[in-house]
Amino acid sequence: MTSPQADEAKTVVSLLSRSAIRLDATAQGWEDAIRQAGALLEAEGVATGDYTQAMVDSVHTNGPYIVLAPGFAFAHSRPSEAVKRTGLSWLRLAEPVEFGHKRNDPVELVVAMAAADTTEHQDAMAQLAKVVSSKQTMERLRTAPDAEAVLDILREVTAPKKAPATPAATPAPTPTTSQRSTSGPPLTKDHIMTVCGNGVGTSLFLKNTLEGVLGKWGWGPYITVEATDTVSAKGKAKECDLIMTSGEIGKTLGDLGVPMVIIENFTSEQEIDAALREVYDI
The missing domain is CATH 3.40.50.2300 (Response regulator)
Structure with missing residues (x-):
């Protein structure tokens, strides 16, 4: 029987525990930053050291494609036996590091994700994308004094908002x-x-x-x-x-x-x- 908890939608806040947040860390380079973010996943029992290595190997193989926006890297790898459950970690760096991305370097925030499958984390990813796209939110997260403040900001900006009533939009024609x-x-x-x-x-x-x-x-x-x-x-x-x-x-x-x-x-x-x-x- 599926537990009620398993049926709940996964959100950024539900996948990120306070102890998986580390602020103002010092990294010797991009690989060290990913390993530190992976170590947080390991400490939470989310994934093993093999998964951390897979995240590093992915960048060695594919380049700095995980640097998705200015100052932000999203470290991850494929679902595997090294993943125990879906979860996130949050590593904010005191001094940004270079990943080798021509436009979005240097990186000051590394969020690492371990996904148990290809679907469970999708709602959380949609939330995180909106968080990262907001300059105002990212500035607040950049100066958040502690892990609880980070979580408070994430709860606030990802909370469901009731849309104001608006007249029905006229559907656009099918592209031809x-x-x-x-x-x-x-x-x-x-x-x-x-x-x-x-x-x-x-x-x-x-x-x-x-x-x-x-x-x-x-x-x-x-x-x-x-x-x-x-x-x-x-x-x-x-x-x-x-x-x-x-x-x-x-x-x-x-x-x-x-x-x-x-x-x-x-x-x-x-x-x-x-x-x-x-x-x-x-």
Whole structure:
């Protein structure tokens, strides 16, 4: 029988314990920062040392694609036997470190995630993406004096908000070939893939932001977005119109025969909006 607790939606706050938050730590470089964030997961019984090593290996293999936004890195790897349960850790650095990302370095906040499967953490990732995309919230978290203050801020900004009543919006028309870019292959499948090394973390950040833009355009009901990994993307590329990913992952993927858009800041609706406007003729 499934426990009531297992049925509860996973949130950032439910996955992040006070003892998994370390503030003003000192790291000797990006690898040391990831290992410290992984050690917090290990101490909580979330994952083993093998998972920490997998997070480090992922960056060695794929480059600094986990640096999703200015000053922020999201360390993670694939679900495996090294993961005991889904959880997060939070490592704020006293002095930022370089990960090798051309635009988003240096990094001062490393959030590490261990996921027990590919779905349990998705709601929490959507919340975290909104947290990181808010400059005001990130500034508050940057100066939070202790772990409890971090959790208080996260509770406040991720709490469900009652939307004000608004008149029903007029649905946008289904995108047609006349609205699609003529600079590449015709876009006909109404399906976009966001891709990262493991398919469970950074691609979800990008998916959430992209869906936010499509929602504002009124195109949400007409275009599906799938978050996936590099291996799956290579096999399914012909099923989509467009791939969005990081520069590092884009090099790994190579030419898959469909348009590929490189995104630097995975939490920036402005950057993704501009990129989509170059692909779709609008």
